[in-house]
Amino acid sequence: MSVIEVKDLYKRYGGIDALRGISLQVEPGQIYGLLGQNGAGKSTMVKILLGIVRITSGDAYLLGHPAGTTEVRKRVGYLPEDHSFPGYHTGESLLHFYGELYGMNRADRVKRIAESLDIVGLAKRGRSKIKTYSKGMKQRLGIAQSFFHDPEVIFLDEPTDGVDPVGRKEIRELLATLKDEGRTIFVNSHLLQEIELMCDRVAIMHKGEIVRTGTVAELTKTVERFSISLAPGTPFPAAEVKALGFNVESDDEETHIELKPGQSIDTVIDHLNAKGFRLRGVRESKQSLEDIFMELVEKAERGSTKRGVRVARAVSQTRRND
Amino acid sequence: MRTFVSILRDSFREAVDGFVIYIMLAISVLTIIVVACVGYQPAEAEVHLTKSIKGFAVFIPDKGESKAISAVPGVQYEATSIKVNGKDVLFDLEVTSKLDPGILKAGFPEPFRTAVAGWMKKPYKSEKRKIPPGVLRGGRAGGDTNSDATLKELEIALAPEVSAEEAAAITDDQMIEFIKNQFGAHYGCTDVKVRRRSVPEAGKYIFEIEAINLRGSRGWGHSLSFLHWSLGSAADTPLGLVVHVIEDVLVNGIGGAVLLLISVILTSFFIPNMLRKGTLDLVVSKPVGKVQYLIYKYLGGLIFITLVSTITIGGVWFVIGIRSGMWDPRFLITIPALVLSFALLYSFSTLIAVLTRSAIASMLLTIAFTFGLWLVGYIKKQLDVAKVMGEGDLDGVSNVFDILNNVLPRYKDLDKLTSKVTSEGTYTPILLRFQDMIIEPPSYFGVLGITLAYIGGFLALASWRHATRDG
Ligand SMILES: Nc1ncnc2c1ncn2[C@@H]1O[C@H](COP(=O)(O)OP(=O)(O)OP(=O)(O)O)[C@@H](O)[C@H]1O
Ligand SMILES: [Mg+2]
DSSP states (O other), X not given: OOSEEEEEEEEEETTXXXXXXXXXXXXXTOEEXXXXXXXXXXXXXXXXXXXXXXXXXXXXXXXXXXXXXXXXXXXXXXXXXXXXXXXXSBHHHHHHHHHHHTTOOHHHHHHXXXXXXXXXXXXXXXXXXXXXXXXXXXXXXHHHHHHTTOOSEEEEESTTTTOOHHHHHHHHHHHHHHHHTTXXXXXXXXXXXXXXXXOSEEEEEEXXXXXXXXXXXXXXXXXXXXXXXXXXXXXOOHHHHHHTTOEEEEOSSOEEEEOOTTOOHHHHHHHHHHTTOOEEEEEEOOOOHHHHHHHHHHHHHHXXXXXXXXXXXXXXXXXXXX | OHHHHHHHHHHHHHHHHSSHHHHHHHHHHHHHHHHHTEEEEEOOHHHHHHHHGGGGGEEOTTTTTOSSOEEOTTEEEEEEEEEEETTEEEEEEEEEEOSOHHHHHTTOXXXXXXXXXXXTSXXXXXXXXXXXXXXXXXXXXXXXXXXXHHSEEEEEEEOOOOOHHHHHTOOHHHHHHHHHHHHXXXXXXXXXXXXXXXXXXXXXXXXXXXXXXXXXXXXXXXXXXXXXXXXXXXXXXXXXXXXXXXXXXXXXXXXXXXHHHHHHHHHTTHHHHHHSHHHHHHHHTSSSOHHHHHHHHHHHHHHHHHHHHHHHHHHHHHHHHHHHOOOOGGGGGHHHHHHHHHHHHHHHHHHHHHHHOOHHHHHHHHHHHHHHHHHHHHHHHHHHHHHHHTOSOOHHHHHHHHHHHHHSOOHHHHHHHHHHHHHHHHSOXXXXXXXXXXXXXXXXXXXXXXXXXXXXXXXXXXXXXXXHSOO
8 A cells, every 4th residue: 555645636725726736656665755946836745645735636645544634643743844843842842742642641752752852862952942942953853753653654844954964964864764664754855965865766846746756766867878088188989979879978078978768888888999999987977866857847947838738648648548 | 632631731831931821920919919908897886787777677578588678667776785796796676666656556557567577478569660771770880781671670569468467466486587587688697696675665676686797797887998098988888889899890890801901912822823834734733633723722721811810819709708708609700701701802812813813913803802892882881871861863873782782792791790690699688689670680691692602603713714724
């Protein structure tokens, strides 16, 4: 059973289309990243799953239940974006309050709260009022409250917001641990690098639509690119290689070759060897998620009017195939 | 239930963290101290008893159970040989049946015996008369029920019919029972020893009275002091009346209004704070219903005010008890009355908070709402008086206000109901019957029903808006 299943989800806020026919599926035990620009609809997506925002049309299921039911929220943790904790609580008392809402008994709370605060590095400040916390400390508390009650699914909306680099690394490690414990984690971010480092699978969102999904490896490997350098002073035989049907781009030091489907870089290397060129280096240059993202966004911007129709058609086709 | 307690504790933490609770407690303590500074000095027995004993001419038929009062002409009561022992008073009660001796001889029943016999019976005849509003009660605060209801049908009791035989058959024990009951009716003094001393004269009765704590009873005249300053020497004012003015005007009226106003201001931050985007998302993602959370927060505010009211009113009740010796618990009805008034205002404030998400807006609009309700009540009362006095042609305006008053929550009427209940705890039976003659209390059903309906309506609207709102 999928942990999250969303089909053809639409959300309209007044005149704004925040989600325009989203479909996605998240399997258990993954760290799933939702990547998108500001205003893409990432937070809206998560809020619908938690029942904070109402669905305009479409279906959303969480752990097999329709999104937003009270019971299922017991098994879910959530770190909202721009959260503001009531300043009159201490870190510890806030977690006790939330724990009571989750129906945890006192012994459980005491144990789990101490552990969780320790994990996020707030053990020493647990008894201070939240209004005395720094921004990063509040974020750490936010993360603690998202997992201290042993949820099956954790939603994190911009989890590293306001956290220093060391803290970010700690958060990534924490997420890996939580994943190893068998939890499913859903992360929203506009920080490409974060997603790239944290997530198993990624969905890229743009203006209320999902434009691409896949594992980070798949997404970044969709285009194979190689950078080749020859012995100094030897010009690259670009024309010959192009004649073999390859895409060639050169700069001062290296030549970049983008493979089309069915092509192999071996063809180029064999050719160069046969012609007596002396190779100094061949490197597969992986495209970063950022490159992919930028590309997708640019593409989407260019064909923004047509694209809606195209995506819709693609979705309806896949459905018919089902 | 556990969720409710958790949210309650959370609300309480919020209140305690800020200055809110301290301001409330300060007001509470201040009120208690002010009331504690008021002292009550019983009037001198010589002066007061001589005057007030004359009131025994009036009695309550049906052995003090009737709703009406009655009197038989020709009986005079006097106090002589007055001795004071602390709060106890010993004296001779001299009763003179003063009817013309000629008539007395002609076989007419003797007045005192007639009074005793009449006291033992149900009122002989009562008739209903319509008394227009504003005439009898013009001077009293409030008076704004709808006009039909204010035309009160008064029950006027006529002297019970007593035959000469019945009068003649009255025994000493019955007379003594009557006298004892009169002390209860007029002074609220129930521990009285009465002994008849025979005198030879016809139409003359002497009773030796030992009235325990008569000078401390609610019907005994008292003068007021604040700390050690005397506040005039209204020595004839019965203690019960004085205490009731303090309870009703000072505590329920002024104190209650201040408490409500400050509560509205201070609690107006609770719901908007909780509705702040980043705060609401956190709680709503927990296994708590959105509406459930809103209602629990509302109830949290209510319980908070209940606590403050209980401390204040309970404290005032305690210091009044200590200072005056009057411990009637009916004054405590002021607690639920204040809470109900607050519940109305807070439900309105909650609605505005959900609609605007602004603490300032909900605070100002709630104050305006309160003032509006008060103003409608006030104008209604003035128009009623004008109508009775036949001043000018105000029908159009007057109808508008009649309608307004009928459809709006009559929250001023709540004060009147409270006042009535508290007066039952302080007034003597005689005073209560006088009050009943001139003041028509609003109907419990109308006041509670309409107020609760409004609270329900405001909360339902707020819940609906809250539930359908995104984020
Ligand atoms: N409560 C709301 N009322 C009206 N419009 C809203 C509301 N919440 C979000 N929107 C709109 O919906 C769109 C998507 O917003 P959303 O918050 O989901 O974006 P996001 O991807 O999370 O962006 P960010 O990276 O900035 O957090 C935006 O255009 C936003 O203005
Ligand atoms: Mg967002």
